[in-house]
Amino acid sequence: MAIQVIRDRIFQIETEHTCYQIQADRHNILSHLWYGPKTGGQVMDYLQDYPDVGFAGSIADAGNDRTYSLDTRLQEYPCEGTGDYRISAAGLEDSRGLDLRYEGYEILEGRPVLEGLPQIREAGNPLQTLVLHLADKVTEVTCDLFYVVDEENDAIIRSARFENRSGRPVWLDRTASLSLDVHHGEPVGLITFTGKHNKERQFTRRRLEQGIVSAGSTRGTSSHQQNPAVILTGPDTTETAGWAVGAMLVYSGSFRADAEMDQLGQTRLVMGINPYGFRWKLNPGESFQTPEAVLIRSDEGLEVLSLRFHRLIRQRLIPPRFRNRPRPVLINTWEAAYFNFDRKTILDIARQSADMDIDLLVLDDGWFGSRNSDNAGLGDWEVNEKKLEGSLQSLIEEVNAAGLDFGIWIEPEMVNEDSNLYRTHPDWVLKAPGRGPVRGRNQLVLDMTNPEVVDHLFQVFSKLLTDNHITYVKWDMNRSLADRHSDHLPEDRQGEVHHRYMLGVYDLLDRLTKAVPDVLFEGCSGGGGRFDAGMLYYTPQIWCSDDTDPHERTLIQYGTSFFYPPDTVGSHVSASPNHQTGRRTSLDTRAAAAMPGTFGYELDPETLDDLEREEIRGMNQLYRDLQPLIFHGRYYRLTNPGQGMALWQIADDDRVLVQGLVYETEPNALRRRVRLRGLDPKAVYRDADGMRRTGQALMTGGLLLPLTSGTDAPVTVILEREKTQ
Incomplete structure (x- = not known):
């Protein structure tokens, strides 16, 4: 089972390589416990240890317990007006704020259909869905949080649905598709994809400091300037090592992704429809469904993260x-x-x-x-x-x-x-x-x-x-x-x-x-x-x-x-x-x-x-x-274009394509060498000239690139895997 309920109020989602844990605490606040490698069955609630932090107010339910503050705790779906001064996932145009508390859950085989919105498809291996029911007893607004689990692709697909159960209209002014809180302990990086017309999706990486960094669009489209897909990383994450969490919004309109590092060094990512200019009226009995956002985590670097997103898009998104x-x-x-x-x-x-x-x-x-x-x-x-x-x-x-x-x-x-x-x-x-x-x-x-x-x-x-x-x-x-x-x-x-x-x-x-x-x-x-x-x-x-x-x-x-x-x-x-x-x-x-x-x-x-x-x-x-x-193989980025050449590799079980451009050819230089990835170390690969090399050699010693001349010199090398007898 991808979804398990532990001790009645702890929910665990396991994919092939990751574990995600949520707890409905004693005040019916949804606490975020863990998103990372599998824990060997350990519930990670022992990490929820907070001091009394000055100017961090406590909710009324906490009484005199000044260590319980929503301004310091890791939460699953934080709301405006609850004493949490960080970025929030949901809010009403209401001076009373929005205080969503846990009321129950469902586990569904398959996934619910989102009417009128693009969504991750029910295709291939079966999906499973956790639904957490939340409600604000004062405003009488409810919220269902959806976690659609794709075990094979290590994907958790998040969305939320709000409903007005009061007898009067309410106006939503913030409706994020996901919120993710990350434990303190090490610096966190953020990768976004910035640009302009004719120069889209430029790789942009920064280290988060205390404060908020936003990527978004108010243009009515996802835009040339930003892309609705961002990555949180560890401080030393590379293509092949370190942790990375990708968040991809399944939406084409105005969006925003906010990443905030708080006063305690904890990081929060909130992604969804851009709240700028957004004001959605819910009459009594009406509901609002957010777009979906896909979370995927890798603890083997950016390369594996990309491979998982590529597989998900091919299998479950395109027609x-x-x-x-x-x-x-x-x-x-x-x-x-x-x-x-x-x-x-x-x-x-x-x-x-x-x-x-x-x-x-x-x-x-x-x-x-x-x-x-x-x-x-x-x-x-x-x-x-x-x-x-x-x-x-x-x-x-x-x-x-x-x-x-x-x-x-x-x-x-x-x-x-x-x-x-x-x-x-x-x-x-x-x-x-x-x-x-x-x-x-x-x-x-x-x-x-x-x-x-x-x-x-x-x-x-x-x-x-x-x-x-x-x-x-x-x-x-x-x-x-x-x-x-x-x-x-x-x-x-x-x-x-x-x-x-x-x-x-x-x-x-x-x-x-x-x-x-x-x-x-x-x-x-x-x-x-x-x-x-x-x-x-x-x-x-x-x-x-x-x-x-x-x-x-x-x-x-x-x-x-x-x-x-x-x-x-x-x-x-x-x-x-x-x-x-x-x-x-x-x-x-x-x-x-x-x-x-x-x-x-x-x-x-x-x-x-x-x-x-x-x-x-x-x-x-x-x-x-x-x-x-090209359409079904595994894609690897062999170089960063900042290294003076853009090289990529696409491989399947039979062939390997190494291709790209060398931006500048140097005089009196050795042939460039690039290490390949994702090959069978014991297999033998043969190039067009009949040269034979083992996969292990190509991944450790590397491939010598052909000699180039001039600027933006093309490289195309095709390797065939020899069949074993």
Whole structure:
């Protein structure tokens, strides 16, 4: 049993490698006892030993016991207004605060379904769920804490559901998905993934000091600037040693993760919907469900933590029908033509792409309405038959005849003011009353809190996808939310706009992906502005970044790899000089950077010479051969890009791919050496030249890399494991 009840009021969750303990104490406060390696059956309540700390008040129930203070104790789900001055997980807009006390528990086989939210799926080995029932007798608000246990992946999936059992409305202003308190004893580090458009998910590590460090977004999306996934570490944690706890929010909207080190050296992590601007009204009898957050712990370094998250995402998050389905090598028309194309342009790209052994052509922005720039037409999803010189389906048939499948770009959530949709429904956008709108890319945001808007979009896009032979959709979202007002919602629910917006997006995604289940959807938000576990529930891959410069991409993909496996990463070979940085690089450099992902092209085939076309044919053949390894193998970060090269390893039981870029080639230098990981020490591995080495040798002595020349020099080494007789 993954979940055990010990002495009636102590709850123990065990996964394959970890143990998590909770106690309902004598005052019915949920105390956090332990999250770490298995304890050999030991209950860790003996660590709950607290002195009388000055200015740390005690709850009324404690009487004269001044050692009992919620400002010092490790708690499972701390609330506002209880004398705990640290960051809290839950709160009401109520001067009486919120004081949730333990009332009971349930243990469920399987997991409850979260209506309208992405969630870890019930797939593969069975899950088990612990539900802890809490209640505040004064405000008559209840809270159920959910702990869904995935033993195999060492994952504990947390969420909370609030219910108003009083006879009057209440307003929630803080509803975290998880809170985790960490014992004192050693310094704690925090890893976050920061950035901006074209430079997402940059690995950022700091040592926590007394105070609060926040990572979050108020943009209505998970954002380019921060990612809803963070890691707590020990002081000396490396890729292969030390403890690390990863927390990944299964959500795509405004979020916050706060890490606080308190006056006693204890650390608290709280993660969930961003409380900034959040105010959720609960009428009597109504409930509110938070998004899920996944906790995974490793005591063998960051590498094992990543491997566990990768396995969880592959097994239990992405749509099951795409887990083992080969993905196409595609070409996207955006950097080839931008808005400036006609039918001949598209067919020329298609024929040349087919000649280079590409599988799929994606028609990007500009195929609909009056969309000849990014200033008009967004929202008018009627095919521009004048521009395409015929129907969309007739164009698709010609592309198919050339030997390619057909994909299309859409941006459902946005609208230009210069569009028929906006002129007809100006009330369908988010806009503060009495003020001019905040524009982004000269577009406004449709009010996805309004079911009428969602229904309209479903009708438009389901018709598009059923009337035309489209096999792939790139779903884009090219601005952040700014105006927080919906004409659809009453004034006392305007604090719900951001979350209801996200629920509307999830509703549309759910309905569309079910209506056309064989269509491959790729998420995008100006590149990686919504690269998160919430979107991966609906779209098995996400465009990693609009920056396709191979040097920059290795930095972006390095940060991405800590939580997200390579088969979720949209990565393409683009033109040289690169359209984002102007950097010139070779085709094999660009291919090496794009290979650990879903692979494709962002370039104009017309600009390529015969030698480059032949090189692309070879790259496509190599990628197809390697795709099963890339999509199902174990991913290892062999270097940190700060070491002057970005190298990774992907291995399964038969093959090993060592790949990456050496940023600078030194003169008069020995060949670089890198130690491989995760191999069978007794097995023999053979390279393309027939050189044989044992796994033990490769993991201890290492692999000598090929000689390189120039900057951003590509490295690709494939090792085959010899079969034993």
